[in-house]
Amino acid sequence: MTDSGFTRRQRLTVLLMVAAIIVVFAMLAGLVVTSIQGWDSRSPAATLPFVSVVPAPTVPPSPTAADVPEEGIWSQVQAARLFDQIAHQVETLRGLAPRAEVPLSFLDGREMTALLRRLYAGHDPQTQWLPYTALGLFPNLSVSVEPRPVAGVYLPDQEQLYVATGPEASSADDQALLAHAYAHALQDQHFDLGAMDARATTTDATLAIQALVEGDATLLTALYRYEDLAVADWEHLVELILQAEQPGYGEEMDRSEAWARLQRFPYNEGRRFAAALFRDGGWQALNDAYTDPPRSTEQVLHPERYLDQRDAPPRVVVPDLGAVLGEGWTMLLQDTLGEFAAGLYLDAVLPEETAWQAADGWDGDTFVVWEHDDGSRVLVWRTIWDSTAEAAEFERALVALVPHQYVTAWPFEPPGDLVGRWWETDAGAVTISRAARYVTTVQAPDVNALANVVEDLP
Numbered sequence: 001m002t003d004s005g006f007t008r009r010q011r012l013t014v015l016l017m018v019a020a021i022i023v024v025f026a027m028l029a030g031l032v033v034t035s036i037q038g039w040d041s042r043s044p045a046a047t048l049p050f051v052s053v054v055p056a057p058t059v060p061p062s063p064t065a066a067d068v069p070e071e072g073i074w075s076q077v078q079a080a081r082l083f084d085q086i087a088h089q090v091e092t093l094r095g096l097a098p099r100a101e102v103p104l105s106f107l108d109g110r111e112m113t114a115l116l117r118r119l120y121a122g123h124d125p126q127t128q129w130l131p132y133t134a135l136g137l138f139p140n141l142s143v144s145v146e147p148r149p150v151a152g153v154y155l156p157d158q159e160q161l162y163v164a165t166g167p168e169a170s171s172a173d174d175q176a177l178l179a180h181a182y183a184h185a186l187q188d189q190h191f192d193l194g195a196m197d198a199r200a201t202t203t204d205a206t207l208a209i210q211a212l213v214e215g216d217a218t219l220l221t222a223l224y225r226y227e228d229l230a231v232a233d234w235e236h237l238v239e240l241i242l243q244a245e246q247p248g249y250g251e252e253m254d255r256s257e258a259w260a261r262l263q264r265f266p267y268n269e270g271r272r273f274a275a276a277l278f279r280d281g282g283w284q285a286l287n288d289a290y291t292d293p294p295r296s297t298e299q300v301l302h303p304e305r306y307l308d309q310r311d312a313p314p315r316v317v318v319p320d321l322g323a324v325l326g327e328g329w330t331m332l333l334q335d336t337l338g339e340f341a342a343g344l345y346l347d348a349v350l351p352e353e354t355a356w357q358a359a360d361g362w363d364g365d366t367f368v369v370w371e372h373d374d375g376s377r378v379l380v381w382r383t384i385w386d387s388t389a390e391a392a393e394f395e396r397a398l399v400a401l402v403p404h405q406y407v408t409a410w411p412f413e414p415p416g417d418l419v420g421r422w423w424e425t426d427a428g429a430v431t432i433s434r435a436a437r438y439v440t441t442v443q444a445p446d447v448n449a450l451a452n453v454v455e456d457l458p
Contacts, residue, residue, distance in 0.1 A: 075106075075165040076106045076165055078165075079106055079163050079164075079165045080104070080106070082175070082178075083104065083152075083163055083178060083182075086175055086178050086179050086182060086224075087102075087182050089179070089224060090179050090182050090183055090186070090220065090224060091186070093220060093223050093224060094183065094186060094220050094283060095283050096186045096190055096283075098185070098186060098189060099189045099190065100189060102154075102159075102160075102161050102182070102185045102189075103159065103160045103161070104160075104161055104162075104163055105160060105161075105162045105163070106162075106163050106164075106165050107162055107163070107164060107165070108164070108165055109149065109164060112149075112150060112153075112162065112164050113147050113149075115153075115162060116147035116150065116153070116247070117145075117147050119155070120145040120147060120247050121145070123145070125143055125145070125249065126142075126143070130332070130333055130369075131203050131333060131335050131337055131341070131367060132258065132262070132341070132344075134332075134333065134367075134369045134377070134379060135337070135341070135345055135367070135379075135381075136345075136348075136405065137256075137258040137341075137344055137345060137348065138253070138256060138258060138259060139252055139253070139256065141250075141252060141253075143249040143250050143253055144249070144250050145247045145248070145249060146247055146248040146249075146250075147247050147248075148243050148244065148246075148247060148248060149164075150164065150177065150244045150245075151163070151164050151174035151175070151177040151178055151181075151244065152164060152177060152178040152181040152182075153181055153244070153245070154181045154182070154184040154185045154188070156184070156188045156193045156194055157194065159185075159188065161181055161182065161185050163178065172225065173225075173240055176221050176224060176225040176237070176240070177221075177240065177241065177244050179220070179221050179224040179225070180217050180218070180220075180221040180241055180244075183216070183217040183220045183221065184213075184217055187213060187216065187217065187290075190287075190290075191287075191290035193213060196209050196213065196290065196293065197209065199293070202335055202336035202338075203335050203336065203337055203338065203341070204296050204297055204313075204335075204336045204337055204338025204339075204340075204341070205295055205296065205336070205338075207262075207265060207266070207297050207300075207338065207340065208293065208294040208295060208296055208297050208299060208300050208338075209293050209294070210265075210266040210270065211265060211266045211269055211270030211273055211294065211297070211300045212270065212273065212274070212286075212289055212290070212293050212294060212300075213266070213270075214241075214266035214267050214270045214271075215266065215267070215269075215270025215271045215272070215273050215274035215275075215300075216270075216274045216286050218237065218238065218241060218267050218270065218271045218274070219271055219274045219275055219278065221237065221241065222234070222237055222271075225237065229275075234268075234271070238264060238267040238268055238271075241267055242263060242264060242267060246263055257348075258344050258347075258348060261344060261347075262340075262344065265297070265300075265340060269297075269300050269301060269340075270300065272303070273294070273299075273300045273303050273306075274286060276303035276304075276307065277289055277303065277306075277307070280307055292310075294306050295310075295312050295313065296313050296336075296338050296339065297338040297339050297340035297341075298313075298338065298339040298362055298363075300340075301339060301340060302360075313336065313338075313363065313364035313365075314363060314364045314384060315364070315366075316336075316364050316365055316366040316382050316383065316384055316438075317366070317382075317458060318334070318366045318368045318380050318382050318457070319456060319457065319458065321368070321370055321378065321380070321453060321456060322370075324452050324453060324455075324456045325370055325372075325378065325449070325452075325453070328372050328373040328374075329370050329371070329372050329378075330370065330371055331368065331369070331370050332369045332370060332371040332377070333367070333368065333369040334366065334367070334368050334369075335366075335367050335368075336364070336365055336366060336367065337365055337367050337381070338362070338365070339359050339360070339362035340359075342358075342359040342362055342365070342383070342394070343355055343356045343358075343359035345401075346358055346359060346397050346398075346401065349400075349401050349404040349405070350397060350400060350401065354397065355397065357393070358393050358394050358396075358397035359394070360390070361385050361386045361387065361390030361391075361393070361394070362383065362385060362386075362394075363383075363384045363385050363386050363437070364383070364384045365381065365382060365383040365384065366380075366381075366382050367379075367380070367381045368380045368381075372445075376428075376445040377443070377445075378442070378443065378444045378445070378449065378453055379441075379442065379443040379444075380440070380441075380442050380453065380457070381440070381441045381442075382438060382439075382440045382457070383438065383439045383440070384437050384438055385437050385438075385439065386437075387437065388436055388437055390437075391434055391436070391437045391438065391439050392434060394439050395432060395433075395434045395439045398432045398439070398441055399421055399432055402421075402423055402425075402430065402432070405425075406423075406425040406426055406427060406430075407425075407426045408425060408426045409423045409424075409425045409426075409430075410423060410424045410425075411423050412424060414431070415447070415451050416451070418431075418451065418454055418455065419433055420432055420433025420434075420440075420454075421433070422447075422450075424447060427443070428443060428444055428445040428446055428449075428450070429443070429444055429445075429446055429447045429449075429450040430442065430443045430444075430450070431450060431454060433454075440457060442454055442457075
């Protein structure tokens with residue numbers, strides 16, 4: 001034993017233990033440093049912001065964050081930032097704040113086209129156009145619906161806005177289309193666009209409400225795009241919005257002047273209607289119009305008849321013709337066409353000024369179509385006018401139309417004690433008559449059927 005109390009062997013054991021402890025700590029320290037360096041080398045220089053993408057119900061789900069390429073993430077980030085700026089400006093201009101966050105889905109061009117194709121596949125344009133087709137305004141044909149490229153679209157039934165990523169949203173025009181789509185989202189949150197559509201029970205009333213909604217949004221889009229309404233390029237803007245909100249229906253429909261006028265009515269005449277309300281009472285006047293919307297295209301075409309002395313179109317009676325027509329006949333349609341449809345009908349043949357002047361003074365109408373099992377039809381269009389003078393003007397316009405509507409039209413005296421102007425045509429027989437403020441036109445497969453129907457009318 002030594003003075004320290006340890007033997008030589010004990011001191012050696014202690015020294016070995018101390019050395020082992022030092023080696024272990026050194027190894028641990030090296031491992032920690034290596035791990036930190038390795039973690040640093042794997043960390044990105046900057047963290048990408050995460051954008052939540054709401055998958056579209058009718059489009060395959062978006063890929064997970066791990067599967068989205070970096071450029072795809074940045075495209076969505078840039079689109080989201082741009083949309084936030086547009087939305088803020090639209091809210092400020094319109095004076096409407098969103099009541100809830102508007103869900104956004106970011107789709108590339110292929111996904112947007114697939115969404116629109118599925119959306120349009122659920123529409124039945126032939127049924128929607130039936131009043132105009134039966135009246136002879138549109139060609140009776142099968143159409144192919146083709147979506148067009150669009151920067152963004154709001155779908156009220158889904159309460160969701162879809163935004164295209166990439167070059168579709170890069171230009172000033174495309175940003176204006178995003179502003180238009182967001183305007184519809186604000187309208188839906190504040191005024192319930194679905195309920196607005198449900199309130200319209202006729203073709204005329206539906207078109208009038210569309211004019212309010214699209215006119216409001218188009219006026220707002222012009223303020224966003226041009227800042228000053230006095231310098232707005234309305235023709236360009238309406239065409240831009242129309243291409244985004246309406247699909248193509250084929251070359252033959254695209255060549256139809258009546259279809260072109262009908263498509264543009266909510267944007268052109270609707271914008272003028274919205275501008276008249278805005279001049280009268282600012283945005284609040286437009287807000288109020290959603291609780292008491294225009295009831296006819298007459299009120300849209302003549303805003304003073306909405307603002308000054310508002311009246312609802314009277315009910316025009318056309319009796320049930322089932323008993324008169326007999327077996328095999330079914331009522332295909334009963335509707336109100338309105339002043340705009342009357343003007344389109346006359347404008348197809350008559351000079352434009354003459355046609356629209358004759359349509360002015362419309363007060364109400366009922367349009368009824370009966371169809372036989374063999375495909376033949378009976379049409380009754382009974383209209384009422386503000387005065388007997390205006391009724392007589394519309395009657396003269398209808399009479400002037402007949403020789404142009406049919407390949408052959410032979411006038412003859414009305415049978416029995418019936419009145420009016422009568423023609424036998426290559427398509428059957430037709431009559432036009434007036435009683436005070438009422439003007440009635442009837443088409444039937446033959447003279448006997450025509451006489452039976454006319455005798456049953458009030």
